[in-house]
Amino acid sequence: MTIQTTLSGSFPKLPLTPGQSNVRVTRNRLDQGKATGRDLSEAIREATRRIIALQESAGIDIPVGGQVAWDDSQTFVARGIRGFEIAGLIRYLDTNTYYRQPEITGPISWTGPITAEDYRSAQEMAHRPVKAVLPGPYSLYRFSKDRHYREAAPALRALGEALALESGALEEAGAGWIHFEEPWLGRAAAADAPSIRAALEPLFHGRRARTTLHVPFRSPAAVFDTIRGLGWTALGLDLVESPEAWDLLPEVPKGRTVALGLIDARNTRLEDPARVAQAVDRARSIRPDLDWQLCPTASLEYLPVDRAAMKVARLAEAARLASRNGG
Amino acid sequence: MPRGLWTTTVGSFPKPPHLERARNQFARGEITAEALESLEREATADLIKKQEEIGLDILVDGELYRGDMTTFFAERMSGFEISNPVRSYGNRYYRKPIAVGPIRRNGPWTVDWWKFAQSRTKKPVKGMLTGPYTMMDWSFNEHYPTREAMAMDLADAIREEAIALAEAGAQYIQVDEPAVSVRPEELKLAIRALGRAVEGVKAKTITHICYGDFDVIYPAMLDLPVDMIDLEMANSRYDLLDRFRQHPFTKEIGYGVLDVHSHRIETRDEVKRGILRGLELLKPEQMYVDPDCGLKTRTVEEAMEKLAVMVAAVREVREERGITA
Ligand SMILES: [Zn+2]
Numbered sequence: 317m318t319i320q321t322t323l324s325g326s327f328p329k330l331p332l333t334p335g336q337s338n339v340r341v342t343r344n345r346l347d348q349g350k351a352t353g354r355d356l357s358e359a360i361r362e363a364t365r366r367i368i369a370l371q372e373s374a375g376i377d378i379p380v381g382g383q384v385a386w387d388d389s390q391t392f393v394a395r396g397i398r399g400f401e402i403a404g405l406i407r408y409l410d411t412n413t414y415y416r417q418p419e420i421t422g423p424i425s426w427t428g429p430i431t432a433e434d435y436r437s438a439q440e441m442a443h444r445p446v447k448a449v450l451p452g453p454y455s456l457y458r459f460s461k462d463r464h465y466r467e468a469a470p471a472l473r474a475l476g477e478a479l480a481l482e483s484g485a486l487e488e489a490g491a492g493w494i495h496f497e498e499p500w501l502g503r504a505a506a507a508d509a510p511s512i513r514a515a516l517e518p519l520f521h522g523r524r525a526r527t528t529l530h531v532p533f534r535s536p537a538a539v540f541d542t543i544r545g546l547g548w549t550a551l552g553l554d555l556v557e558s559p560e561a562w563d564l565l566p567e568v569p570k571g572r573t574v575a576l577g578l579i580d581a582r583n584t585r586l587e588d589p590a591r592v593a594q595a596v597d598r599a600r601s602i603r604p605d606l607d608w609q610l611c612p613t614a615s616l617e618y619l620p621v622d623r624a625a626m627k628v629a630r631l632a633e634a635a636r637l638a639s640r641n642g643g
Numbered sequence: 644m645p646r647g648l649w650t651t652t653v654g655s656f657p658k659p660p661h662l663e664r665a666r667n668q669f670a671r672g673e674i675t676a677e678a679l680e681s682l683e684r685e686a687t688a689d690l691i692k693k694q695e696e697i698g699l700d701i702l703v704d705g706e707l708y709r710g711d712m713t714t715f716f717a718e719r720m721s722g723f724e725i726s727n728p729v730r731s732y733g734n735r736y737y738r739k740p741i742a743v744g745p746i747r748r749n750g751p752w753t754v755d756w757w758k759f760a761q762s763r764t765k766k767p768v769k770g771m772l773t774g775p776y777t778m779m780d781w782s783f784n785e786h787y788p789t790r791e792a793m794a795m796d797l798a799d800a801i802r803e804e805a806i807a808l809a810e811a812g813a814q815y816i817q818v819d820e821p822a823v824s825v826r827p828e829e830l831k832l833a834i835r836a837l838g839r840a841v842e843g844v845k846a847k848t849i850t851h852i853c854y855g856d857f858d859v860i861y862p863a864m865l866d867l868p869v870d871m872i873d874l875e876m877a878n879s880r881y882d883l884l885d886r887f888r889q890h891p892f893t894k895e896i897g898y899g900v901l902d903v904h905s906h907r908i909e910t911r912d913e914v915k916r917g918i919l920r921g922l923e924l925l926k927p928e929q930m931y932v933d934p935d936c937g938l939k940t941r942t943v944e945e946a947m948e949k950l951a952v953m954v955a956a957v958r959e960v961r962e963e964r965g966i967t968a
Contacts, residue, residue, distance in 0.1 A: 330736075340728075340734055340736065387732060387733035412781045414735075583785070585783070
């Protein structure tokens with residue numbers, strides 16, 4: 317059986333070879349008044365095209381657009397939702413990267429598509445169906461400062477509904493697969509389960525597109541009972557940073573897909589595809605009934621572009637080996 | 644008369660614009676390393692003079708010759724390569740160290756700069772290093788089997804530099820560990836590594852921690868084996884004092900009173916109030932007053948104005964409370 321390959325979240329924006337169109341340089345030139353907003357849009361399109369082409373030529377089955385226009389994983393979407401203001405720069409967990417902290421200052425409501433236009437343009441550049449990627453509502457809440465609701469449950473319900481509406485807009489734009497990035501599920505306690513359910517349920521309810529719930533970094537064991545009960549198509553796990561996430565495989569509901577995060581998105585050391593394929597075999601032997609994807613543990617943007625590209629190639633190679641093994 | 648409330652800074656100062664330009668020119672191969680270094684020396688000498696004029700008690704060299712706080716050291720050790728740029732936020736990128744072999748110190752990293760800075764003043768100049776836990780956490784690792792093994796090799800290398808600084812005459816040596824606060828489950832490892840790095844170092848040892856969840860690591864972080872822990876107090880509106888009320892702060896403290904992320908210049912009264920709140924729980928001889936963190940993200944003017952306000956506030960408190968330096 318074939319193993320599908322995919323990426324999660326963002327991809328490094330810099331070109332692999334010098335001389336190519338460069339978003340970083342264009343943004344600096346824009347700040348200096350030497351480039352226009354149109355130059356930047358063109359550079360963003362060019363980088364997106366390059367990122368999709370890199371995935372397609374490596375043989376990635378479900379490519380992503382790479383979030384080239386995003387400053388960080390949260391604010392691009394938070395900015396587009398009414399009720400948020402964007403505050404100062406703070407650390408993004410323990411990754412030594414930063415994000416601007418969204419602050420909830422009023423009632424949360426979705427007033428129109430935020431990512432659909434970029435999705436449409438990425439899909440036009442691709443030969444395969446592109447996966448749309450959104451921050452998950454639970455993590456967006458935990459990354460934010462709540463100055464309005466003051467209790468988690470109503471805020472999370474409102475955020476879940478807002479992101480469900482955004483998912484609907486992505487479906488309208490043609491997205492057949494939507495990925496929600498939820499690092500905070502690995503840091504949640506059992507007591508958080510009801511609010512997690514309130515936030516996540518609307519995402520999967522009546523969804524036409526297939527969906528991934530991806531939990532990078534830590535294992536979501538503490539709230540797995542709740543996660544099991546939700547209607548996602550695929551569950552993404554980080555098996556490098558949290559090998560204990562292997563223990564969740566026996567508990568995954570029948571008929572679902574698990575996206576095995578076996579390519580380390582946070583270290584430059586390159587994986588041996590044969591060993592990754594062995595790990596996939598091990599997963600299949602634990603649960604012969606499930607479907608499988610192979611992916612990096614998290615966003616590849618924690619790496620420099622050269623290593624990220626090599627990891628994509630190794631990922632594809634490992635999946636080919638595993639598909640062959642699986643006969 | 645009690646003594647205390649000495650004033651200092653956390654380490655980095657903003658690079659003057661002409662030095663930023665020169666660094667870019669050097670990166671493009673337009674000026675020589677010697678030309679850049681002579682500008683760096685000039686700017687460092689000037690910064691020492693400015694710190695004396697402001698009236699700080701313990702000075703720093705300002706790190707005007709350093710780029711990133713991990714890459715600067717990694718470039719000077721064996722066992723590291725430096726990666727292509729990695730994004731930290733938006734359009735900001737940095738090059739990240741990659742451990743590719745055993746990490747060793749092959750020669751001094753900062754001793755000459757420290758000697759140069761100290762030669763320009765009679766006041767003590769702090770030696771400034773990045774700690775082993777932070778160096779490990781903020782690097783890629785292609786060589787070591789465990790995070791601990793890498794941190795401990797780094798600790799040995801850093802210890803050699805700390806000893807060399809102390810032998811050169813540094814009375815204060817600060818080994819920064821800003822990464823300690825983000826993985827509370829590794830605090831014990833950080834404590835072991837920092838302990839190795841300062842073992843047998845004949846100087847007052849300091850560590851600076853920032854941006855963290857102190858609720859989780861306090862009071863356990865008091866086990867960090869240094870004489871002084873430097874903390875951001877102002878940034879969290881002095882919330883940490885509530886923790887000190889429950890569990891007394893047992894070491895000397897670098898007491899941050901200036902928000903380094905804000906352009907706004909604090910008023911003398913608000914800084915004074917912050918210090919007085921500290922004095923309700925801490926002894927003056929325990930307290931070193933400084934900004935929350937490095938000043939490198941401020942403009943030169945903002946940094947100097949903020950420090951002048953801080954020193955003026957300390958002077959008033961000292962006078963009112965009869966505290967001498
Ligand atoms: Zn700091």
